[in-house]
Amino acid sequence: MTPREDSRPTRTEALTAPVEDYLKAIYAIGRGTGAAATNEIAQRLALAPASVSGMVRRLADQGLLAYERYHGVKLTESGRRAALRTLRRHRVIEAYLAEALGYPWDRVHEEAERLEHAASDELVDRMAATIGEPEVDPHGAPIPTRDGAVDETEYMALGQLPVGASGTVVRVADEDPEMLRYLAELLIVPGKRIAVKSRAPYDGPITLSIGRQELSIGQPLAMSIMVAPAADKAGKRGPG
Amino acid sequence: MTPREDSRPTRTEALTAPVEDYLKAIYAIGRGTGAAATNEIAQRLALAPASVSGMVRRLADQGLLAYERYHGVKLTESGRRAALRTLRRHRVIEAYLAEALGYPWDRVHEEAERLEHAASDELVDRMAATIGEPEVDPHGAPIPTRDGAVDETEYMALGQLPVGASGTVVRVADEDPEMLRYLAELLIVPGKRIAVKSRAPYDGPITLSIGRQELSIGQPLAMSIMVAPAADKAGKRGPG
DNA sequence: GCTTAAAGTTAGGATGTACTAACTTATTTG
DNA sequence: CAAATAAGTTAGTACATCCTAACTTTAAGC
Numbered sequence: 235m236t237p238r239e240d241s242r243p244t245r246t247e248a249l250t251a252p253v254e255d256y257l258k259a260i261y262a263i264g265r266g267t268g269a270a271a272t273n274e275i276a277q278r279l280a281l282a283p284a285s286v287s288g289m290v291r292r293l294a295d296q297g298l299l300a301y302e303r304y305h306g307v308k309l310t311e312s313g314r315r316a317a318l319r320t321l322r323r324h325r326v327i328e329a330y331l332a333e334a335l336g337y338p339w340d341r342v343h344e345e346a347e348r349l350e351h352a353a354s355d356e357l358v359d360r361m362a363a364t365i366g367e368p369e370v371d372p373h374g375a376p377i378p379t380r381d382g383a384v385d386e387t388e389y390m391a392l393g394q395l396p397v398g399a400s401g402t403v404v405r406v407a408d409e410d411p412e413m414l415r416y417l418a419e420l421l422i423v424p425g426k427r428i429a430v431k432s433r434a435p436y437d438g439p440i441t442l443s444i445g446r447q448e449l450s451i452g453q454p455l456a457m458s459i460m461v462a463p464a465a466d467k468a469g470k471r472g473p474g
Numbered sequence: 475m476t477p478r479e480d481s482r483p484t485r486t487e488a489l490t491a492p493v494e495d496y497l498k499a500i501y502a503i504g505r506g507t508g509a510a511a512t513n514e515i516a517q518r519l520a521l522a523p524a525s526v527s528g529m530v531r532r533l534a535d536q537g538l539l540a541y542e543r544y545h546g547v548k549l550t551e552s553g554r555r556a557a558l559r560t561l562r563r564h565r566v567i568e569a570y571l572a573e574a575l576g577y578p579w580d581r582v583h584e585e586a587e588r589l590e591h592a593a594s595d596e597l598v599d600r601m602a603a604t605i606g607e608p609e610v611d612p613h614g615a616p617i618p619t620r621d622g623a624v625d626e627t628e629y630m631a632l633g634q635l636p637v638g639a640s641g642t643v644v645r646v647a648d649e650d651p652e653m654l655r656y657l658a659e660l661l662i663v664p665g666k667r668i669a670v671k672s673r674a675p676y677d678g679p680i681t682l683s684i685g686r687q688e689l690s691i692g693q694p695l696a697m698s699i700m701v702a703p704a705a706d707k708a709g710k711r712g713p714g
Numbered sequence: 715g716c717t718t719a720a721a722g723t724t725a726g727g728a729t730g731t732a733c734t735a736a737c738t739t740a741t742t743t744g
Numbered sequence: 745c746a747a748a749t750a751a752g753t754t755a756g757t758a759c760a761t762c763c764t765a766a767c768t769t770t771a772a773g774c
Contacts, residue, residue, distance in 0.1 A: 237678070250760075250761090252760080252761065252762090271721075271722090272721070272722055272723090273720090274721080281761095281763090282762075282763060282764075283721075283722065283723085284490065284722085284723070284724080284725095284762090284763075284764075284765090285761075285762055285763070286722090287722065287723055287724080288723090288761080288762085289760090289761075289762090292676065293759085303721095303722080303769090304721080304722055304723075304724075304768090304769055304770065305770095306722095331597070334574070334604075335597070335600045335601065335604060336602070336675070336736060345593075345594055345596075345597055348592040348593075348594075349592050349593065349597075352588040352589050352591065352592035353585075353588075353589065354585055354588075356585075357575070357585055360575045360576065361575065364574075364575060386737095398549065455770075465768095466675075467746095488733090490730075491729065492730080493731090494728095506737070511751080511752090512751070512752055513750090513752080517748090521731095521732075521733090521750075522732075522733060522734075523752065523753085524732090524733075524734075524735090524753075524754080524755095525732055525733070525750085526752090527752065527753055527754080528731080528732085528753090528754090529731075531731090531733090532730085532731095536735095542750055543739090543752080543753070544738090544740065544751080545740095546740055546752095546754095648769065672764075
């Protein structure tokens with residue numbers, strides 16, 4: 235082992251790609267505050283739980299997370315900062331690929347998954363500046379600032395919106411290219427106003443209105459679409 | 475040169491970053507044809523020779539290079555292709571960083587060293603297209619095409635140019651940021667016309683004229699500057 | 715509160731890449 | 745051509761990350 239005798243707050247000595255992936259996963263599971271279970275981490279990273287046990291101990295030794303055997307894991311302040319640094323890289327890169335290089339939104343995620351571990355902070359900052367300091371990535375996920383501040387508002391899934399309610403799409407799940415292509419086809423993208431017209435029972439299809447169109451989607455897909463519910467009730471609809 | 479004999483992907487399982495670095499180094503040493511010695515590879519990659527022996531055997535097993543114990547190493551066709559793929563990535567990325575993101579030319583190399591292992595071919599192609607399919611990187615190094623064709627012309631070092639001769643700077647060494655900043659200050663950049671006015675003996679300073687200016691530089695620096703000699707009065711090069 | 719299922723851990727091993735130390739082969743030179 | 749030197753290799757080790765199999769702890773249901 236190479237214990238860190240130095241008590242200084244970890245002089246950012248470039249984490250490895252797997253470590254950054256663990257931290258991102260733990261952050262995503264606990265959204266900054268909660269704890270993450272070994273099995274959840276394993277599932278999210280497609281690893282065996284035993285591998286997670288081992289890695290989690292090493293990360294705890296490095297001060298990146300608090301760990302008690304059999305009781306899951308929680309990011310320390312330093313781990314949280316590292317996670318947000320990676321998240322910022324990922325999302326700025328996604329936004330840049332889409333904006334500056336014409337990448338289709340269903341493929342930015344995969345490319346960013348690799349680049350986020352290789353790009354320097356300077357590169358990421360230049361990318362962000364070049365496209366006008368975006369606040370969200372192409373799927374609507376908020377981009378942490380350089381100082382590690384990030385909007386952690388929890389939105390409601392479209393699948394949870396009651397019949398008659400309406401809202402604005404703020405974010406969609408970013409990992410499944412096929413799904414993203416389908417959503418784009420339906421014009422379900424961040425910023426769009428959506429109203430729930432009806433729901434079939436037993437998690438059946440949900441009928442929506444978007445602009446002047448009506449369409450219906452399944453419950454699983456509806457759970458991948460996050461919306462900001464409108465304050466008023468249904469009935470109002472603006473142009474577009 | 476190097477006609478594509480086979481355009482099928484032959485999708486080799488994505489090489490690791492160290493493997494790509496070995497192939498690049500071996501290519502650079504042998505410039506495609508020659509053989510590379512274990513110690514040279516080790517020095518270039520800042521590794522112990524023993525580590526190179528081990529890796530080189532594995533690369534030979536993978537068919538990336540031809541290896542005979544105690545007699546150095548040579549890229550196979552497949553290894554050469556892989557090396558040029560990495561080189562293309564590296565140089566396109568350098569050109570893109572400089573052109574599209576305003577990176578200063580002394581820092582593109584380091585950033586590209588990491589990104590070259592993470593960027594997909596598609597990303598690299600998009601970058602190249604966006605900046606107009608450049609043929610050289612910011613230091614003048616030729617960019618291999620998608621099919622693995624590359625200009626392998628060997629130029630002469632400015633330090634070898636006889637007094638009275640002149641030429642055009644085609645390329646400078648790309649690894650040392652401080653040196654690059656100094657060269658930029660002196661306006662010694664690709665495309666510039668330079669004439670050798672005089673040389674002090676014992677590898678002493680070389681006096682040059684660039685445009686209307688005269689200046690002198692040391693022999694080591696002059697060896698890092700590659701020039702295309704002008705066809706005029708140039709005599710024959712000396713021995714060596 | 716006991717039994718069992720779920721969750722989590724340890725043990726032991728594989729792979730890729732690096733190291734140092736000790737040895738072998740190749741090359742140079744007197 | 746033999747001794748000295750340079751170059752290269754093997755042996756043994758380390759470390760990060762992953763795995764499977766077997767074990768332990770916690771949580772859940774009666």
